[in-house]
Amino acid sequence: MQHIHNKNSMDLRSFHRIDINLYPLFVAIFDQQSISRAAQILSITQSAASHALQRLRQHLQDDLFVRSGSKMQPTPFAEQIYPEIKRALVTIQNISIQHQQFEPSMVQSLKIAVHDEIEPMILPKLVAHFQKINLNIQFMSIKLDRKNIVADLATQQVDFVVDLEQSLGDKIQFELLDQDEFVVCTQQPEVTEKSYLASPHIGVSSRRTGVLVEDLYLSRKQLSRQIFLRCQHYATALQILQQHPSAMLTIPRNVLNHLRIDEHLKIFDVPVKLPRINMGMYWYRDLQENKRHQFLRNEIKKIFA
Numbered sequence: 001m002q003h004i005h006n007k008n009s010m011d012l013r014s015f016h017r018i019d020i021n022l023y024p025l026f027v028a029i030f031d032q033q034s035i036s037r038a039a040q041i042l043s044i045t046q047s048a049a050s051h052a053l054q055r056l057r058q059h060l061q062d063d064l065f066v067r068s069g070s071k072m073q074p075t076p077f078a079e080q081i082y083p084e085i086k087r088a089l090v091t092i093q094n095i096s097i098q099h100q101q102f103e104p105s106m107v108q109s110l111k112i113a114v115h116d117e118i119e120p121m122i123l124p125k126l127v128a129h130f131q132k133i134n135l136n137i138q139f140m141s142i143k144l145d146r147k148n149i150v151a152d153l154a155t156q157q158v159d160f161v162v163d164l165e166q167s168l169g170d171k172i173q174f175e176l177l178d179q180d181e182f183v184v185c186t187q188q189p190e191v192t193e194k195s196y197l198a199s200p201h202i203g204v205s206s207r208r209t210g211v212l213v214e215d216l217y218l219s220r221k222q223l224s225r226q227i228f229l230r231c232q233h234y235a236t237a238l239q240i241l242q243q244h245p246s247a248m249l250t251i252p253r254n255v256l257n258h259l260r261i262d263e264h265l266k267i268f269d270v271p272v273k274l275p276r277i278n279m280g281m282y283w284y285r286d287l288q289e290n291k292r293h294q295f296l297r298n299e300i301k302k303i304f305a
Helices: 012-017 022-032 035-042 046-060 076-097 119-132 146-154 193-198 213-220 234-241 291-304
Strands: 065-068 071-074 109-114 138-143 160-164 172-180 182-186 200-204 226-231 248-252 266-269 277-284
Touching: 022 035, 022 046, 022 076, 035 046, 071 076, 076 146, 109 119, 119 138, 119 291, 146 160, 146 172, 146 277, 160 291, 172 291, 182 234, 200 234, 226 234, 234 248, 277 291
Parallel strands: 109 138, 109 160, 200 226, 200 248
Antiparallel strands: 065 071, 160 277, 172 277, 182 248, 182 266
16 A cells, blocks of 8 residues: 655655646546546546546656546545645645635536535525526535545535534534524424323434434433334334324434425423534535635525524
């Protein structure tokens, strides 16, 4: 396995042997898993892209990509160096454009990573807002992968992540957009603390394992409840509630407002005090002064002001 040189070490004399133009091609092939699509993005021929990749392979002494069916799969070394190369290119790009005049019309796309349950609360508002200010933007909503939030933001796979508040380290910035609260949905005629803790509950989580956030809060109060079913989506849980008159579902109020609720289901405040839910946007700190990024952040904040 090759090793990346120490970040703090630089031999300026070696740069005459490095063709910087090869590295955007590397990033494009990695992102697109295709030489032809990478060539299209860079406005070069597929033949030129193939020859450039061969030169980069010789320079780095690694295959970098191996064809698997119709896709170009990165080698372990390519996966190792990709984040560093992407960050370096982003830094160079930001330096080169930071003093250029910025116009909102220059923004062509907006990529966000968001959880399935939050997307209906976010995306329609985004589209409506940017249409209102007459910007022709391509919107891309990508399924949130919480394990890779930092890497996705650092390598600009996405412009923003919209998710619940959590600590992601000093390289990631967070800004609160909205607050929510848990409510209880059930067929039962009333909900007390005693009935809430004694009733069977439906838990909702996209994670395979792990404690639900509601149960984490309850455990801090030395309380617990019975989860008889765990599923991935609140819409599914609401359907199952119709079949179980005694069951309860704890759900964020704003999420519930975007779902269809059967007439037999009732909504109650949670009888146990739970913290409010903070939802906001995350971005990579190095983009703090980037004019395009500043503009997008400010417009997103206006939506939730």
